[in-house]
Amino acid sequence: MSKLKIKPTVSAVTDTLRRATAHHQRGQLGEAEQLYRQVLTRQPKNFDALHLFGVLMHQRGMSLEALALIREALKANERSAAALSNQAIVLAALDRTDDALVSYDRAIAVKPDFAEALNSRGNLLIKLGRTADALASYEQAVAADPRFIDAQVNSATALRLLGRDTDAAGAYARALAIDPSRVEIWITLGNTFDRLQRHDDALRCWDHALTLKPDCAEAHWNKGLEQLLLGDFEQGFAEYEWRWKRAGNAPRDFGVPQWRGEDVSGTSLAGKTILLHAEQGFGDTIQFVRYLPTLAARGAKIVLEVPDSLMPLIGDIDGVIAMISRGQPHPPIDLHCPLMSLPLAFGTTLATIPATVPYLRAPAERVEAWRARLPASGKLRVGLVWSGKPTHRNDHNRSIAFAQLAPVLAVPNIDFVSLQRDVRETDAPALQNAAAVLRPDLDQADFADTAAIIETLDLVIAVDTAVAHLTGALAKPLWLLLPLCPDWRWLLDRTDSSWYPGARLFRQPRIGDWDSVIGRVAEGLASFAATRDTPVTYL
Numbered sequence: 076m077s078k079l080k081i082k083p084t085v086s087a088v089t090d091t092l093r094r095a096t097a098h099h100q101r102g103q104l105g106e107a108e109q110l111y112r113q114v115l116t117r118q119p120k121n122f123d124a125l126h127l128f129g130v131l132m133h134q135r136g137m138s139l140e141a142l143a144l145i146r147e148a149l150k151a152n153e154r155s156a157a158a159l160s161n162q163a164i165v166l167a168a169l170d171r172t173d174d175a176l177v178s179y180d181r182a183i184a185v186k187p188d189f190a191e192a193l194n195s196r197g198n199l200l201i202k203l204g205r206t207a208d209a210l211a212s213y214e215q216a217v218a219a220d221p222r223f224i225d226a227q228v229n230s231a232t233a234l235r236l237l238g239r240d241t242d243a244a245g246a247y248a249r250a251l252a253i254d255p256s257r258v259e260i261w262i263t264l265g266n267t268f269d270r271l272q273r274h275d276d277a278l279r280c281w282d283h284a285l286t287l288k289p290d291c292a293e294a295h296w297n298k299g300l301e302q303l304l305l306g307d308f309e310q311g312f313a314e315y316e317w318r319w320k321r322a323g324n325a326p327r328d329f330g331v332p333q334w335r336g337e338d339v340s341g342t343s344l345a346g347k348t349i350l351l352h353a354e355q356g357f358g359d360t361i362q363f364v365r366y367l368p369t370l371a372a373r374g375a376k377i378v379l380e381v382p383d384s385l386m387p388l389i390g391d392i393d394g395v396i397a398m399i400s401r402g403q404p405h406p407p408i409d410l411h412c413p414l415m416s417l418p419l420a421f422g423t424t425l426a427t428i429p430a431t432v433p434y435l436r437a438p439a440e441r442v443e444a445w446r447a448r449l450p451a452s453g454k455l456r457v458g459l460v461w462s463g464k465p466t467h468r469n470d471h472n473r474s475i476a477f478a479q480l481a482p483v484l485a486v487p488n489i490d491f492v493s494l495q496r497d498v499r500e501t502d503a504p505a506l507q508n509a510a511a512v513l514r515p516d517l518d519q520a521d522f523a524d525t526a527a528i529i530e531t532l533d534l535v536i537a538v539d540t541a542v543a544h545l546t547g548a549l550a551k552p553l554w555l556l557l558p559l560c561p562d563w564r565w566l567l568d569r570t571d572s573s574w575y576p577g578a579r580l581f582r583q584p585r586i587g588d589w590d591s592v593i594g595r596v597a598e599g600l601a602s603f604a605a606t607r608d609t610p611v612t613y614l
Contacts (some may be wrong), residue, residue: 088117092124104131122151126158138168156186167199175199190220197229206236224253228260240270258288265297270560277301292320303563312419334410336420345374350411352380357541360385361548363414365434367392378405387523388435428573432550437526445527455604458494458529460537472558473539475589477502482597484511488604494525494542547575556592559583
């Protein structure tokens with residue numbers, strides 16, 4: 076006799092699904108999966124099991140399987156706003172952004188006040204570069220749920236991206252009114268105040284973040300940068316050391332102590348071998364090798380680790396007994412110090428910056444070679460740098476398009492010389508059509524070549540890049556173009572530089588206003604050229 080097949084009761088399926096979701100919520104995905112499968116064995120079209128199992132598979136990184144399950148769920152209930160929203164999340168993970176937006180729109184059509192879907196739709200639009208559309212989504216999410224803190228924060232972020240920093244500050248403040256314990260929001264509000272030139276408010280935000288989390292590296296780091304910008308080097312350089320606690324920036328272990336300035340005025344360094352190592356960009360390295368002669372004067376023997384392209388330029392500094400590139404074996408050492416930690420070790424203040432220039436010199440043979448190559452027209456010769464590395468975190472703020480230099484290039488009787496090591500595709504057509512610009516940048520092998528070309532110039536006009544630092548270190552006249560929110564080393568409201576006595580600073584009066592900066596530079600250049608009433612002779 077065949078066995079009687081008894082159909083499970085609804086209550087049994089419901090209980091299994093309840094236990095599955097409980098495991099799922101606790102993060103016990105293996106147990107939840109087994110129970111979801113049991114439900115689907117009994118009821119293959121069970122909407123909740125299909126939907127939630129799809130969510131689980133997406134959490135495991137199996138997005139294709141997740142999409143198939145959620146689509147099956149939607150066949151059972153095509154007007155489930157939650158399933159439509161989760162389908163959009165999976166589609167976005169599969170880079171099917173257009174389909175994801177359609178799915179979000181369907182979810183929101185079913186449930187217009189679906190704050191989470193509106194917020195997630197905004198996040199996808201941000202990734203697509205549609206910031207204004209994203210802001211509209213976030214604002215709808217906030218309207219639907221005024222206490223939805225993530226939507227408030229995302230709204231603030233979109234406002235910042237749109238240059239509406241005052242409005243962004245208000246949105247961050249509203250988020251903190253909901254939950255004042257969110258350290259990351261205090262940090263970002265501080266960054267926003269910094270962009271608004273509200274420096275005291277920025278410091279108060281980071282200080283508050285530190286009352287909530289005293290070991291927050293990001294808050295210490297931002298506070299240190301602000302103190303440096305304001306000229307408080309004593310506190311600023313101490314906080315700057317928190318960079319080593321930031322994510323992805325662990326200090327290197329050389330097996331010897333870091334020199335932190337012990338007995339800086341005495342003789343404890345005499346006969347000691349110290350490894351000084353570059354840690355950040357080319358410009359930072361060029362700026363801070365200025366401390367090497369002072370260390371050498373204390374009797375230290377210096378092993379210097381710098382990028383390969385800087386070696387021919389820096390190699391003849393006093394006290395350097397060996398130069399290596401990163402990762403190469405070094406001779407036995409007693410101490411080490413990152414270059415960017417030298418100001419702290421020396422107790423540097425604004426009044427004690429070692430600003431004797433030049434402290435770098437181009438190799439004489441290269442200078443002569445470039446003098447011979449560049450045409451001797453008798454005109455004023457001006458170098459140009461208009462952009463830095465696109466990967467730099469502040470590149471959008473510091474770089475300009477070559478075409479924006481048109482008023483400068485219109486100043487007559489000047490030979491312009493491109494010092495731009497990497498020309499962007501967007502700048503290439505305008506540069507090719509600029510007959511007044513010489514292009515030795517095409518043949519530069521390293522920074523020693525760049526330095527040699529600079530030695531043949533009367534002036535360099537540059538944005539904040541390594542070439543600007545190099546010009547200053549060579550004691551050549553530098554006109555530096557700065558955004559309203561500059562890097563800390565240029566301080567605030569000054570037209571000169573404590574680091575480079577030959578520099579003249581041209582600052583934006585408003586965020587993004589390069590036109591007025593370029594206009595002032597063009598006027599200044601015309602006056603500068605007019606003072607040269609006799610032909611220039613290049614020997």
